[in-house]
Amino acid sequence: MFGNNAGDGYEQQGNRYHDMVTDALHEAAIPDSSREEPNIDAQRFYNMLDAANEPIYEGCREGLSRLSLASRMMTIKSDHNLNEKCMDSWAQLINEYLPEGNLAADNFYEIQKLVAGLGLPSEMIDVCIDNCMIYWKDDEKLTEYRLKRLYHSERTAASMRWHAQHSVKDGEITHPSDAKAWKHFQTVYSDFASEFRNVYLGLCTDGFSPFGMSGRQYSLWHVILTPYNLPPEMCMQREFLFLSILVPGPKHPKRALDVFLQPLIHELKMLWHHGVQTWDYSQQQNFNMRAVLMWTISDFPAYGMLSGWTTHERLSCPHCMDRTDAFQLKNGRKSCWFDCHRRFLPPHHTYRKNKKLFRKNKVVHVPPPVMQPGASLLEQIDYYGAKETCKVGGNWHTPPNMPDGYTASHNWHKKSIFWELPYWKDHLLRHNLDVMHIEKNVFENIMNTLLDVKGKSKDNLKSRLDLPELCARPELHVTREGKLPVPNFRLSGVAKQKLFDWAEQTGCSIPDLLGVLEITKRNPDGSFVDGKSEQLYNDVTSKFQELSQAASDDPESTGSSGLSPMEKSKIYCEFAPRKKGRLYGVGSLNTSLRSVPASFPSSSTRDQSLEKIIYDQAQKIESQGNEISKLYKIVRHLASKDSTVADILQSEDVSSASGDDDESDAI
Known part of the structure; x- marks a missing residue:
């Protein structure tokens, strides 16, 4: 799947390194009177690029340099997990086939030295097996190097001042620098804001399993910094997302994440207090570059791991804190925030007095909770005695060690390491939630409820049992017979089918389950991680080919022999093994497919044209092989109860749709 275009990708990457060198060495139009010589660090960087940009051999194509070859080989090593001996062999082989006098590296050690000269180092830091502490401070300038390089290149040096020089329209926020939090910080720290070239950073982190859904328990956590000085179209580009910390696992860091953040926080404090001498290519000047961390972004x-405020249980909201209106459901036994939003409405809004549409017989007069300033939060943390992770150890934050009043009057489980930053308490906005996770979770819960997906719908027996106490919805109460009345928001079988047809036509919401299997279970070399995955892939693809061939051989075929995404997904569901309701290789992506009902007319529709209805259902049988057995039994049952149906069943139309006698007997 990845092999055909791999060469093009590596070639493009090599050209990017060539362009970077060209940009860095390009002359800038600056008056001679304002020019300065690059500082020692910048000059060393330019000298390295100049030497690395030499053609790898005389007469080679433009862009093929020592640097581009070394960088591409390092990328290949990373992509295919090659060991050093293998890289040595490849380096020797390339050297033998290139003309004499070429500049290619002889071994992997030389490749490492050349790439390391870019000034983008990494450091391996040992950590206690229990995440109690790390062993570091041998190298404290990993982030500094990356930020300095932004000012050494013509492409990015001028753009680093964009945040302060772009035009702003009243009432519009096109960049974080247009928002209230950014402007508040610049007001408080005007000396920092006066230097447009100082760097504003954002930090994001998340965990994932590098082994996909193979079942192996492994948690890999990355911490990424991004500079917000750049314009929106550059901020989120891959080359400006700096991987600062990688916690390799296999254990989830949980509340011990601060232990791993120590080197980064130490360097951020240094960049705030002292800064670092940096060469600005765009203005041909040296200046003292400082940096500030504006906020974090996470799910x-x-x-909770970053802020120190536990994000579960009744007090999980970090805005409302102990002033929350959340309550515990008696039957669902979960914390619920239903009807907590009305106090955020304007004081005289009509919904505040409504006793029927929200919690019954409840009128809301209280104002919304006031957002606590950073200094107040810091006092609160110290008052309750929350401990610093780096002082007590990563595994110290267990229930017996929690501060007094934990989960009752507050949710502080630790004093976050970010409070060490001298400006952290003065930020208006310290932590942000990733919109992607919120949209995904909200969408899934809404769709699972509308489609009545078993085990995933929020409209279940427990929620119905809690309903009488909370809402004036008697039509939805559980009946004396223990049945749940069908709500008007649940989609009928016809509505579901229309939804799926629309999604299929527009090309959205229909997952390519076989494609997901390849992503999660197939290695880059084309092999599968296990025999089970390979057998499933072969069975499904064979079925695809069989059905496509049958459709193309059918003289009555419309000429379209390709299977739709819905049909392919249903076939995958037939072959894939299940465990606890989850499809092998794709997790719970099949829930929407399993919710499609097998629709068939009931006895109340007999006054309609039964011949047309049964014929239509018979046509659907051909594309729903797994439903044919149930549907045929229903038809036989109707025929035994209704002579009209029996006559229709014997007609040649239905007989031709059902297949010949041998096939019918087999069914």
């Missing part, structure tokens, strides 16, 4: 569980 809600990681929010």
Whole structure:
């Protein structure tokens, strides 16, 4: 799947390194009176690029340099997990086939030295097996190097001042620098803001399993910094996302994440207090570059790991804190935030007095909770006695060690390492939630409820049992017979089918389950991680080919022999083994497919044209092989109860749709 275009990707990457060298060495139009000589670090960087940009051999194509070859070989090593001996062999082989006098590296050690000269180092830091502490401070300038390089290149040097020089329209926020939090910080720290070239950073983190859904328990956590000085179209580009820390696992760091953040926080403090001498290519000047961390970005569980405020149980909201209106459901036995939003409405809004549409007989007069300033939060943390992870150890934050009043009057489980930053308490906005996770979770819960997906719908027996106490919805209460009345928001079988047809026509929401299997279970070399995955892939693809061939051989075929995404996904569901309701290789992506009902007319529709209805259902049988047995039994049952149906069943139309006698007997 990846092999055909791999060469093009590596070639493009080599050209990018050539362009980077060209940009860095390009002359800038600066008056001679304003020019300065690059500082020692910048000059060393330019000298290295100049030497690395030499053609790898005389007469070679433009862009093929020592640097581009070394960088591409390092990328190949990383992509295919090659060991050093293998890289040595490849380096020797390339040297033998290139003309004499070429500049290619002889071994992997030389490749490493050349790439390391870019000034983008990494450091391996040992950590206690229990995440109690790390052993570091041998190298404290990993982030500094990356930020300095932004000012050494013509492409990015001028763009680093964009945040302060772009035009702003009243009422519009096109960049974080247009927002209230950014402007508040610049007001408080005007000396920092006066130097447009100082760097504003954002930090994001998340965890993932590098082994996909193979079942192996492994948690890999990355911490990424991105400079917000750049314009929006550059901020989120891959080359400006700096991987600062990688926690390799296999254990989830949980509340011990601060232990791993120590080197980064130490360097951020240095960049704030002292800064670092940097050469600005665009203005041909040296200046003292400082940096500030504006905020973090994460999902809600990681929010708790970063902020120190536990994000579960009744007090999980970090805005409302102990002033929350959340309550415990008696039957669902979960914390619920239903009807907590009305106090955020304007004081005289009509919904505040409504006793029927929200919690019954409840009128809301209280104002919304006031957002606590950073200094107040810091006092609160110290008052309750929350400990610093780096002082007590990564595994110290267990229930017996929690501060007094934990989960009752507060949710502080630790004093976050970010409070060490001298400006952290003055930020208006310290932590952000990743919109992607919120949209995904909200969408899935809404769709699972509308489609009534078993085990995933929020409209279940426990929620119905809690309903009488909370809402004036008697039509949805559980009946004396223990049945749940069908709500008007649940989609009928016809509505579901229309939804799936629309999704299929527009090309959205229909997952390519076989493609997901390849992503999660197939190695880059084309092999599968295990025999089970390979057998499933072969069975499904064979079925695809069989059905496509049958459709193309059918003289009555419309000429379209390709299977639709819905049909392919249903075939995958037939072959894939299940465990606890989850499809092998794709997790729970099949839930929407399993919710499609097998629709068939009931006895109340007999006054309609039964011949047309049964014929239509028979046509659907051909594309729903796994439903044919149930559907045929229903038809036989109707025929035994209704003579009209029996006559229709004997007609040649239905007989031709059902197949010949041998096939019918087999069914």
